[in-house]
Amino acid sequence: QKEVEQNSGPLSVPEGAIASLNCTYSDRGSQSFFWYRQYSGKSPELIMFIYSNGDKEDGRFTAQLNKASQYVSLLIRDSQPSDSATYLCASGGSGSARQLTFGSGTQLTVLP
Amino acid sequence: DAGVIQSPRHEVTEMGQEVTLRCKPISGHNSLFWYRQTMMRGLELLIYFNNNVPIDDSGMPEDRFSAKMPNASFSTLKIQPSEPRDSAVYFCASNGGTDTQYFGPGTRLTVL
Numbered sequence: 256q257k258e259v260e261q262n263s264g265p266l267s268v269p270e271g272a273i274a275s276l277n278c279t280y281s282d283r284g285s286q287s288f289f290w291y292r293q294y295s296g297k298s299p300e301l302i303m304f305i306y307s308n309g310d311k312e313d314g315r316f317t318a319q320l321n322k323a324s325q326y327v328s329l330l331i332r333d334s335q336p337s338d339s340a341t342y343l344c345a346s347g348g349s350g351s352a353r354q355l356t357f358g359s360g361t362q363l364t365v366l367p
Numbered sequence: 368d369a370g371v372i373q374s375p376r377h378e379v380t381e382m383g384q385e386v387t388l389r390c391k392p393i394s395g396h397n398s399l400f401w402y403r404q405t406m407m408r409g410l411e412l413l414i415y416f417n418n419n420v421p422i423d424d425s426g427m428p429e430d431r432f433s434a435k436m437p438n439a440s441f442s443t444l445k446i447q448p449s450e451p452r453d454s455a456v457y458f459c460a461s462n463g464g465t466d467t468q469y470f471g472p473g474t475r476l477t478v479l
Contacts, residue, residue: 286466287465287466289466289467289468291470297472298458298470298471298472298473299410299458299470300470301467301468301469304466304467343410347466348466353398353415353417353422353462353466354400354412354415354423355412355466355468357409357410357412358409359409360409360410
Protein backbone atom coordinates (compact mmCIF):
# COMPACT_ATOMS: atom_id res chain seq x y z
CA GLN A 256 0.00 0.00 0.00
CA LYS A 257 1.32 3.40 -0.96
CA GLU A 258 2.03 5.57 2.06
CA VAL A 259 3.21 9.08 2.66
CA GLU A 260 4.40 9.84 6.17
CA GLN A 261 4.71 13.26 7.78
CA ASN A 262 5.39 14.42 11.31
CA SER A 263 2.02 15.65 12.48
CA GLY A 264 3.59 18.32 14.63
CA PRO A 265 2.59 20.80 15.74
CA LEU A 266 5.74 22.60 14.65
CA SER A 267 6.33 26.06 16.04
CA VAL A 268 8.96 28.49 14.79
CA PRO A 269 9.56 32.16 15.56
CA GLU A 270 8.85 34.77 12.93
CA GLY A 271 11.79 35.16 10.54
CA ALA A 272 13.14 31.66 11.17
CA ILE A 273 13.40 28.78 8.71
CA ALA A 274 10.62 26.20 8.96
CA SER A 275 11.55 22.71 7.83
CA LEU A 276 8.82 20.22 6.94
CA ASN A 277 9.64 16.62 6.13
CA CYS A 278 7.95 13.76 4.32
CA THR A 279 8.81 10.19 3.34
CA TYR A 280 7.04 8.01 0.80
CA SER A 281 6.90 4.26 0.30
CA ASP A 282 6.22 3.87 -3.43
CA ARG A 283 9.52 3.90 -5.34
CA GLY A 284 7.55 4.30 -8.55
CA SER A 285 6.35 7.77 -7.56
CA GLN A 286 7.45 10.39 -10.03
CA SER A 287 5.89 13.61 -8.79
CA PHE A 288 5.73 15.25 -5.39
CA PHE A 289 3.63 18.09 -4.13
CA TRP A 290 3.29 20.41 -1.18
CA TYR A 291 -0.12 21.83 -0.42
CA ARG A 292 -0.94 24.42 2.22
CA GLN A 293 -4.29 24.27 4.01
CA TYR A 294 -5.53 27.06 6.21
CA SER A 295 -8.08 26.15 8.84
CA GLY A 296 -11.51 25.80 7.26
CA LYS A 297 -10.15 26.14 3.73
CA SER A 298 -9.24 23.79 0.92
CA PRO A 299 -5.71 22.57 0.11
CA GLU A 300 -3.79 25.04 -2.04
CA LEU A 301 -0.81 24.00 -4.17
CA ILE A 302 2.47 25.60 -3.11
CA MET A 303 5.06 23.66 -5.06
CA PHE A 304 5.69 20.51 -7.02
CA ILE A 305 8.97 18.77 -7.75
CA TYR A 306 9.85 15.94 -10.10
CA SER A 307 13.65 15.79 -10.10
CA ASN A 308 16.21 15.08 -7.40
CA GLY A 309 17.65 18.18 -5.82
CA ASP A 310 16.27 21.54 -4.84
CA LYS A 311 13.58 23.70 -6.39
CA GLU A 312 13.15 27.25 -5.18
CA ASP A 313 10.16 29.55 -5.48
CA GLY A 314 10.39 32.75 -3.49
CA ARG A 315 10.67 31.89 0.19
CA PHE A 316 9.90 28.23 -0.46
CA THR A 317 12.37 25.48 -1.36
CA ALA A 318 11.34 21.91 -2.07
CA GLN A 319 13.97 19.20 -1.81
CA LEU A 320 13.70 15.70 -3.26
CA ASN A 321 15.92 12.68 -2.65
CA LYS A 322 14.52 9.69 -4.51
CA ALA A 323 17.20 7.32 -3.21
CA SER A 324 16.10 8.05 0.34
CA GLN A 325 12.43 8.47 -0.65
CA TYR A 326 12.43 11.78 1.12
CA VAL A 327 10.84 15.12 0.33
CA SER A 328 11.11 18.32 2.31
CA LEU A 329 9.85 21.87 2.24
CA LEU A 330 11.82 24.77 3.64
CA ILE A 331 10.13 28.08 4.34
CA ARG A 332 12.61 30.93 4.79
CA ASP A 333 11.80 34.11 6.70
CA SER A 334 8.67 32.49 8.13
CA GLN A 335 5.70 34.80 8.62
CA PRO A 336 2.63 34.40 10.85
CA SER A 337 0.61 34.10 7.62
CA ASP A 338 2.49 30.85 6.94
CA SER A 339 0.73 29.26 9.90
CA ALA A 340 -1.27 26.42 8.37
CA THR A 341 -1.25 22.67 7.82
CA TYR A 342 1.13 21.51 5.10
CA LEU A 343 0.24 18.38 3.15
CA CYS A 344 2.81 16.34 1.28
CA ALA A 345 1.62 14.19 -1.64
CA SER A 346 3.17 11.77 -4.11
CA GLY A 347 1.89 10.77 -7.51
CA GLY A 348 2.70 9.70 -11.01
CA SER A 349 3.22 6.04 -10.27
CA GLY A 350 2.52 4.07 -13.42
CA SER A 351 -0.67 5.04 -15.16
CA ALA A 352 -2.45 6.08 -12.00
CA ARG A 353 -3.44 9.73 -11.81
CA GLN A 354 -4.25 9.89 -8.14
CA LEU A 355 -2.10 11.46 -5.45
CA THR A 356 -1.34 9.88 -2.11
CA PHE A 357 -1.47 12.45 0.68
CA GLY A 358 0.23 12.48 4.03
CA SER A 359 -1.66 13.41 7.16
CA GLY A 360 -0.18 16.90 7.23
CA THR A 361 2.10 18.90 9.51
CA GLN A 362 0.61 21.79 11.45
CA LEU A 363 2.93 24.80 11.42
CA THR A 364 2.61 27.78 13.73
CA VAL A 365 4.80 30.85 13.18
CA LEU A 366 5.00 32.87 16.38
CA PRO A 367 5.16 36.68 16.08
CA ASP B 368 -10.94 30.63 -14.72
CA ALA B 369 -13.44 30.13 -11.91
CA GLY B 370 -11.63 27.15 -10.45
CA VAL B 371 -13.36 24.03 -9.19
CA ILE B 372 -16.90 24.80 -8.06
CA GLN B 373 -18.70 22.82 -5.38
CA SER B 374 -22.20 23.07 -4.00
CA PRO B 375 -23.60 23.31 -1.48
CA ARG B 376 -20.87 24.79 0.72
CA HIS B 377 -22.61 23.62 3.86
CA GLU B 378 -25.17 20.88 4.33
CA VAL B 379 -26.93 19.91 7.52
CA THR B 380 -29.23 16.92 7.37
CA GLU B 381 -30.73 14.28 9.56
CA MET B 382 -29.67 10.68 9.73
CA GLY B 383 -31.32 8.59 7.04
CA GLN B 384 -31.74 11.41 4.56
CA GLU B 385 -30.22 11.41 1.08
CA VAL B 386 -27.40 13.88 0.46
CA THR B 387 -26.13 14.96 -2.94
CA LEU B 388 -22.93 16.91 -3.35
CA ARG B 389 -22.08 18.59 -6.64
CA CYS B 390 -18.87 19.49 -8.41
CA LYS B 391 -17.93 21.36 -11.57
CA PRO B 392 -14.26 20.79 -12.51
CA ILE B 393 -12.02 23.34 -14.16
CA SER B 394 -12.87 23.58 -17.85
CA GLY B 395 -10.59 21.35 -19.91
CA HIS B 396 -9.57 19.14 -17.02
CA ASN B 397 -10.21 15.46 -17.73
CA SER B 398 -9.71 13.92 -14.30
CA LEU B 399 -11.92 14.50 -11.27
CA PHE B 400 -11.37 13.35 -7.72
CA TRP B 401 -13.66 13.17 -4.67
CA TYR B 402 -12.02 13.33 -1.22
CA ARG B 403 -13.29 13.25 2.33
CA GLN B 404 -11.42 14.98 5.16
CA THR B 405 -11.84 14.42 8.88
CA MET B 406 -9.62 15.16 11.83
CA MET B 407 -9.27 11.47 12.59
CA ARG B 408 -8.57 10.12 9.10
CA GLY B 409 -7.14 13.09 7.26
CA LEU B 410 -7.69 13.46 3.52
CA GLU B 411 -9.03 10.28 1.95
CA LEU B 412 -9.56 9.65 -1.76
CA LEU B 413 -13.03 8.24 -2.33
CA ILE B 414 -13.17 7.88 -6.12
CA TYR B 415 -11.69 9.35 -9.23
CA PHE B 416 -12.82 9.70 -12.84
CA ASN B 417 -10.81 10.00 -16.00
CA ASN B 418 -12.68 11.26 -19.08
CA ASN B 419 -15.96 10.79 -17.17
CA VAL B 420 -15.24 7.10 -16.48
CA PRO B 421 -14.79 5.91 -12.87
CA ILE B 422 -11.26 4.51 -12.60
CA ASP B 423 -10.80 3.71 -8.93
CA ASP B 424 -13.61 3.61 -6.38
CA SER B 425 -11.77 1.53 -3.81
CA GLY B 426 -11.96 4.41 -1.34
CA MET B 427 -15.74 4.55 -1.31
CA PRO B 428 -16.54 3.46 2.24
CA GLU B 429 -19.72 1.50 1.62
CA ASP B 430 -22.62 0.96 -0.73
CA ARG B 431 -24.37 3.97 0.72
CA PHE B 432 -21.94 6.11 -1.29
CA SER B 433 -22.21 6.50 -5.05
CA ALA B 434 -20.69 8.91 -7.56
CA LYS B 435 -21.47 9.81 -11.13
CA MET B 436 -19.97 11.97 -13.82
CA PRO B 437 -22.52 12.28 -16.62
CA ASN B 438 -20.42 14.77 -18.59
CA ALA B 439 -17.06 16.53 -18.49
CA SER B 440 -18.37 19.49 -16.52
CA PHE B 441 -20.39 17.89 -13.74
CA SER B 442 -20.11 15.22 -11.07
CA THR B 443 -22.18 14.20 -8.07
CA LEU B 444 -21.43 12.30 -4.89
CA LYS B 445 -24.52 10.83 -3.24
CA ILE B 446 -24.92 9.36 0.21
CA GLN B 447 -28.10 7.40 0.84
CA PRO B 448 -28.96 6.92 3.65
CA SER B 449 -26.68 9.32 5.48
CA GLU B 450 -25.28 8.55 8.95
CA PRO B 451 -23.66 10.78 11.60
CA ARG B 452 -20.25 9.22 10.88
CA ASP B 453 -20.45 10.63 7.36
CA SER B 454 -20.00 14.12 8.80
CA ALA B 455 -16.86 15.53 7.20
CA VAL B 456 -15.64 18.02 4.63
CA TYR B 457 -15.93 16.66 1.11
CA PHE B 458 -13.58 18.06 -1.51
CA CYS B 459 -13.65 17.76 -5.24
CA ALA B 460 -10.43 18.26 -7.21
CA SER B 461 -9.54 18.18 -10.89
CA ASN B 462 -6.47 17.99 -13.07
CA GLY B 463 -5.71 18.04 -16.74
CA GLY B 464 -2.58 16.75 -18.42
CA THR B 465 -0.39 16.76 -15.32
CA ASP B 466 -0.57 15.26 -11.84
CA THR B 467 -1.24 18.64 -10.22
CA GLN B 468 -4.68 18.66 -8.62
CA TYR B 469 -6.69 21.79 -7.93
CA PHE B 470 -9.20 21.64 -5.12
CA GLY B 471 -12.63 23.15 -4.81
CA PRO B 472 -13.74 24.99 -1.65
CA GLY B 473 -15.34 21.87 -0.19
CA THR B 474 -18.74 20.97 1.23
CA ARG B 475 -19.02 20.75 5.00
CA LEU B 476 -21.54 18.00 5.73
CA THR B 477 -23.14 17.56 9.13
CA VAL B 478 -25.43 14.60 9.68
CA LEU B 479 -27.44 14.87 12.89
